Amino acid sequence: MSLPETMRAARLHRPRTAEQPEDVRIDEIPVPAPGYGEVLVQVKACGICASDLHVVTGVTPHGPELPQILGHEPAGVIAGVGSGVDDWQVGDRVAWVMSRPCGTCGYCRAGRENLCVTTAVAGVDVDGVQAEYAVADARFLVPLPADLPFDQAAIVTDAVATPYHALKRGGVGPDMTVAVVGLGGLGMHAVLLAKLAGAHVVGVDVAPANLQRALDWGADEVVDAGEGGVARRIRELSEGGVDRSFEFVGLASTVDQAVKALRPGGRATVVGLGPQAIQTVPVALFVSQETELVGSFGYTQQDLGELYDLVETGRLDLSRSVTDRLGIEEFPAALRRLEAREGDPVRMVVTYD
Structure with a gap:
């Protein structure tokens, strides 16, 4: 050409x-x-x-x-x-x-x-x-799959691949309870992917439009973070805490919510980027409940390939x-x-x- x-x-x-x-x-x-x-x-x-x-x-x-x-x-x-x-x-x-x-x-x-x-x-x-x-x-x-529109294919390279990598880092599977804190572009796709993995999902945000969209995309419950008491309300909805939580905001306060929403033995995965230091539960509580806190950055070439395979086989719909x-x-x-x-x-x- x-x-x-x-x-x-x-x-x-x-x-x-x-x-x-x-x-x-x-x-x-x-x-x-x-x-x-x-x-x-x-x-x-x-x-x-x-x-x-x-x-x-x-x-x-x-x-x-x-x-x-x-x-x-x-x-x-x-x-x-x-x-x-x-x-x-x-x-x-x-x-x-x-x-x-x-x-x-x-x-x-x-x-x-x-x-x-x-x-x-x-x-x-x-x-x-x-x-x-x-x-x-x-x-x-x-x-790329032959029939995947370029606009949908493009956003896979961050908006979808980044939360996909995070869910793999966190380890999400069938019958798990999952909290997604922050329902922007990354968080919304985390909801979509967690439901695809068979999890029960609680979405958290301050924007009514994002909360409604999360429900439309498959979230089982949502929590309006503007009303306060986020971790307590997540624990109430999940009968004592979620198995996995994912933070997509990048604030110390939302990381704290993600940790405190966990049940004993749970794992919080932080994706949001920010300059604040992480401050959460006392060390003794963190240790005694065997809490896990991990970071997740970006994605890999393998993640991209797996996602395009999910789209090509019809399991992942990015049309919205x-x-x-x-x-x-x-x-x-x-x-x-x-x-x-x-x-x-x-x-x-x-x-x-």
Whole structure:
């Protein structure tokens, strides 16, 4: 296929500070060229995530240089193949791991590339993929089901894969009781996946729209965190506490809720990112009840493949996950909408024709 010389890309020129607003622009820049072991992907869809917002607002540091391309939830079609790539060809439908691991360290060799010692997250630490074209490491490509829409395929690479990895870390199975604290894009998919695993699910949030959506997506009960006493109410609903809890907010208070909602022998998995220190139950209680507290970061290539298999076999339905489809020129305004929770989106996705 004939490639253009330039492309549109959403780039951060200046993060928000106390003195001035952020500067996010849609720029016309050169199309990148794939190097050894890389492919060039024509991006067909790219999700908009709270992590984008964190970089733009200065909560998460941006990469070493500005302007920087944002975005880390892509799916598309291979448009060019670099030297040393034999297993992929132009026209293949793909998604890929967004953490950009090295592929050679001990963690990568063990299939835990999300813990790679030199990893760089696209759109955060280095240039992202909210653009018409992007370069990908061919080692971490995953093929897409032939009939899966690109917008749904794109959000799997974070909004679905991150909670999926967390549920695997937490160990969710049939007949377990599960609490999901925080019902944004990640938390909602945690509800969907926990129900798929056969669990009894309690959803927790402060937004009425999110609580209702959780019920619509299969949650058995919900708890309005704005009314207080969250852990106590979860324990009441689950007859003494849940087997597993998952925290998707990143606050010390919500981690505390996730721990205190557990029954003895339970496990809390923390996914939300934040700067606060964890403070929860006394050490003696933590020990005597054999409580487990684990972290979960990102996902692996195996997680992505498993999810696309679930979609392809009809077990996982993502048709309700994309609540807004936008053009790239709407990306800066979409970030403001996301910050204000305008319209209570699950995932907004930029689509490229």
